[in-house]
Amino acid sequence: MSVLVDDDTRVVVQGITGGEGKFHAEQMMEYGTNVVAGAVPGKGGQEAAGVPVYDTVHEAVEEENADTSVIFVPPAFAGDAIFEALDSDLDLAVAITEGIPTQDMAKVNKRLSETDTRLVGPNCPGLITPGEAKLGILPGNIFSEGKVGLVSRSGTLTYQVVDNLTNRGIGQTTAIGIGGDPIIGTDFVDALELFENDDETEAIVMCGEIGGEDEEEAAAFIDEHVDTPVAGFIAGRTAPPGKRMGHAGAIVSGSGTGTAESKINALNDAGVPVGDTPEEVADHIEEFIA
C-alpha cells in the first residue's frame, strides 16, 4: 500500500509542451508513472512526450480517464490551471509551479473547500511511491521501497533525509512534498492522517521549517490521532526574525511567531523526537522500526 499515488494512477500533465513539463513528463514515465495525456490550451491534437495533448483537462479526463493532474504551468497562469484541475473531477492535482501570487492561492483555497479533489502544492517537488510512480520532479533514484512515510515542506531537504534513510537500508512507502508557500493544499495534518490510515506505513518523518503554525497544528493532531511513531526535523533554528529564508512561507515574524523553538517544543510535547541533524532523524526512525 501507499498513499495518493501508485502504478494505477492515470496522469494528465498540464503544461506538457513547455520545457519543464515535457522533460518531467518523460522522467515520470521513465520511473514508471502512467502518464496518459497532456493538457495545453491551443495545443489540442498534438502529441508531446509520446502522449496525446488536449486543449482542456476535461477532455483529457473524458478521453483518457485521467484521474490526477501534475501542473507545470508558469506562475501567471497557474492559479487558473489549478481551478481547471479542480473543476475536472480529478482525485488529485499536484502543482509544482513556484511563485504563484498569494491572492490567487487564497481564491484556490476557497474553491478547495467546495470540491473533493485534493491539491498538493504549489511550490513543491511533488510526491513519490518508490518502485511504483512519481508525480513531480523528485529524483527517483534516491528513493527505495519500504515502510516509512515522509512529509516535508522543502524539496531538497526531503532528498537529504531520504538519502540518510536509504543509505541505512530504510525504504519509504510514499514521500510527499507539500510545498513552501504560505497557502498550500494538502498540509501536514492531511498527510499525517493519510499515513496513519495506511497499513504499510510503520513510521513517519515530518520535516518542517520556520514560519506559520502548521507544525504546531500537526503536533496537536499527532497527540490526539496518530499512533504511528513520528520523528521530526525543523529547519531554520538559526534564522533571525524578519528575514525570509528563501521560501515565501519561511519567516519568523517580528512578534516571535513561527520560530523553530515553538515548533520543536510542540512536537516534543506530542511525544515526537526532533533530530538536531538529518542523521539523528534517521537514528530515531531506525529505533522505531527495529
Place this chain on the structure above:
Amino acid sequence: MAMKLHEYQAKQVFADAGVPTPSSQLASDVDGVLTAAEEIGYPVAVKAQVQVGGRGKAGGIELVENDEEAREAAESIIGMDLKGYHVGQVLVEEAVDFTDELYVGITMDRGEGKPVAMVSTKGGVNIEEVAEEDPDAIAREHIDPAFGMHPFQARKAVYDAGVDKSVANDVASVLTTLYDLWESRDGSDAEINPLMVTADDEVIAADAVMNIDEDALFRQPELAEMEEEAASGGDELEQKADEYGFDYVRLEGNVGIIGNGAGLVMTTLDLVDYYGGEPANFLDVGGGAKAARIANALDMVFSDDNVDSVVFNIFGGITRGDEVAKGINEALEQFDEIPKPVVVRLAGTNWEEGMEILNEDLVTVEQTLEDAVERTVAYAEEVNE
C-alpha cells in the same frame, strides 16, 4: 516575498484612492526641507523614508516648529544610518492635531488561507506588541476572497473595535478602500497606523504601509516601477544578490554557506551552528542552476569580508552535479591562491559526473552533509587561531 513601498509612495497610492492624507512633500536636502516646510506651514514632521519599523524611536522622525529646527532635523536625518539603511530622502509633512490614534490594516492570514481586516483603537504604537499583550484590542474580520469585503464587515470590524460613533462611518469607509487597494494591487499588507482622528471628527492617514506580493508584480506594472525607487538602500551584498537573482540573507558569522533549496540551506546554517560555528549568510542558488550561476554564488560569498571558509552543499534534483562542479572550477581557477577554503559536498543527480569534473586540488570534498559542515567550521576556526 513582499516588495515594500516607501511611506511617500504608499501615501500616494492611498491618496489617489481617496483616503485623506496630510499634505506633504518629498525632499533630499536641507534647502528642499525648508522650502517644503514653508509651503506647507509649520509645524511639520520630517520623516526618514526607509522601510524599517520604529523610525521615530531611532531618531528618524522629528516634529519641528520653525526654520531653525527644520534645518537641524534635516541635517541630522538626511544621510543618517537608520538600522542599517541609508536615509536619502525625507517626507516633510503637515503635523496633524489629533485627539485619537486608530489602527486599520489588511493582511493575509496564512493559517486560515484568507485575508483578514483589522481595526483597533490602540493605534500609534507597534501593533504587533498590542497583538501580543492585548489581543482583544484588535477586532478581526476574515474576508472571503471570492466575494471581497462586504460593507457590513467593514462596519462590524469598526464597531467591534469600539471606534467612536462620530467617526465610525468614515473609518469603515477607509477600511473598505484599503481592502479594495489590497486586492486590486496584490498587497500582502496594507496598513494605516496611526489613522488619526482630529478634534473636528475627521480621519487622516498619518502613516502608510503598502507591501506588494513580489510574485504578482508582473501584473502591477505601475508598482513595479515604484520598486526601482523603493529598492534603494539595504546592504551592499544583499543588493548584489538581488542583481544575481539569489535568495540571500546576510548574517553575522564567518562561515559562508551556499546550497540549493531553502529548506536544505536553512538546515546547513543550523548544522554550522550545531558544530560550533557561526553562519555568515543564507544563499540559495535555486533549482537547476548552471555553471555560471554557481560561479556567481561563490563570487558573492568570497566578497563578504567576514567569511573565513565556505561550505558548498548541493543535493541535486533538477540541479545537476556536473554543472555545479564546472561552476566551482570556473570560479576558483581564476585565483593564483584560493582566498578562502571551500568544502564541497555533492549528492543527487549526476553527482558522480560532478566528482569527475571537480578540480579536487582547489577544494576539500566530503561525502556527507554533516562531515562537510564540520570540516568547514574547523577551517573557519583555524583562520581565527
